[in-house]
Amino acid sequence: MSNKKLVVRPMCTAQCEGIKSVLAHYTGADRTEKTVSCFFYIEGADGNIIVDTGQSPELAGLVYKDLGVTGKALASPEDLLKKVGLKCEDIDTVIFTHLHQDHTANVKRFPNAKLIVQSAELTEALNPGFGSLWYWPEDYKDLQFVTVTGDQEISDGIKVMLTPGHTPGSQTVLVETEKGVVAIAGMCSVMENFYPPELPKKFFPGEVIPSGILYDQRLMVESMIKIKHVADIVMPLHDIRWATTDRIP
Ligand SMILES: [Zn+2]
Numbered sequence: 549m550s551n552k553k554l555v556v557r558p559m560c561t562a563q564c565e566g567i568k569s570v571l572a573h574y575t576g577a578d579r580t581e582k583t584v585s586c587f588f589y590i591e592g593a594d595g596n597i598i599v600d601t602g603q604s605p606e607l608a609g610l611v612y613k614d615l616g617v618t619g620k621a622l623a624s625p626e627d628l629l630k631k632v633g634l635k636c637e638d639i640d641t642v643i644f645t646h647l648h649q650d651h652t653a654n655v656k657r658f659p660n661a662k663l664i665v666q667s668a669e670l671t672e673a674l675n676p677g678f679g680s681l682w683y684w685p686e687d688y689k690d691l692q693f694v695t696v697t698g699d700q701e702i703s704d705g706i707k708v709m710l711t712p713g714h715t716p717g718s719q720t721v722l723v724e725t726e727k728g729v730v731a732i733a734g735m736c737s738v739m740e741n742f743y744p745p746e747l748p749k750k751f752f753p754g755e756v757i758p759s760g761i762l763y764d765q766r767l768m769v770e771s772m773i774k775i776k777h778v779a780d781i782v783m784p785l786h787d788i789r790w791a792t793t794d795r796i797p
Contacts, residue, residue: 552705553726555591555797556783558790559598559628560584561654562608566617571738571786573760575748581738583786585650587625588732589632590723591795594703596634597641598661599721599732600785601625601654611649622791625654643702645734645785646718647673648682648761655688663688664702666710667695669717679715679763711735711775713768714759720775727797728780735759735768737784742776 562585568576571583585603589596603611605621612619625636636657644651644665655663665673670693676683696702696719699709705724712718714735721732733742737759744757752758756772758765775782781796 550705550724552592552724554593554705554723555725555795556723556730556732557589557591557632557795558586558783558793559589559602559625560586560622560791561602561605561625561628562619562621563788563791564603564608564612564617564619564786566612566615570615570617570760571736572740572748573758573762573765574751575740575757582788583738584622584788584791585786586790587628587654588721588783589629589634590706591632593706595640596638597643597703597706598639598658599643600645600651601642601658603650604653607653625657641702643706643708643719643721644669645721645732646715647688648715648736649684649687650736651785652684652687655691663691663693664708665693665695666708666717666719667697668712669715669719670695672716679761682761709734709774709778711771713764713766713771714761715763718771720771722778725781725797729778730781730783730796731775731779732783733772733775733785735771735784736761736786737772738787739782739784739789741784742772742782
């Protein structure tokens with residue numbers, strides 16, 4: 549437990565709309581859902597730390613077109629960081645929840661950052677088998693990563709927790725805040741995945757709905773339940789509310 553009182557600032561680069569079941573497995577196949585692609589700046593940390601890098605504004609709306617997902621750019625990382633008085637070159641650490649394209653697309657905009665990822669994730673991402681649609685090794689194959697294995701403290705008040713299932717090496721970032729532990733959850737998901745409405749609960753008695761993008765469903769459900777147990781506030785990566793949220797807490 550640290551004395552740090554950190555703040556998470558969502559920074560949304562793109563907005564998407566697609567079939568709801570892409571993120572909420574087996575639910576809402578007849579409906580669409582609006583989501584965002586973000587990175588998260590951790591304010592008050594020792595150093596300038598972000599989680600993920602977000603979808604590239606230039607590619608928003610193009611990447612998942614064949615899956616019926618539409619999208620639009622919201623803002624560039626450069627413009628988003630201005631509101632906290634930083635430039636992309638000032639970022640010294642990027643913690644990746646995982647290496648899917650919508651989380652790595654802007655990585656080269658942060659030339660001075662140490663890139664932290666789980667070693668199981670890097671192995672998969674450099675030579676993707678199942679799920680290769682989501683990994684774009686061209687974006688990061690020439691970059692130097694710092695790998696971690698399992699749960700680890702990254703900086704005072706910031707820890708990573710291995711939460712596989714969405715991918716082999718997805719990790720959740722736990723941030724100490726004045727309202728308790730905020731978990732930036734290591735799977736492409738929205739709030740409904742963690743706090744399902746009544747009807748889907750009958751189909752998913754394990755208190756969560758797994759993300760529709762799955763490497764291992766059982767592992768994902770276990771990881772999601774673990775996140776709910778350690779977190780006071782869960783932040784699913786793609787929830788639309790981050791587009792209008794300045795800070796948590
Ligand atoms: Zn994602």
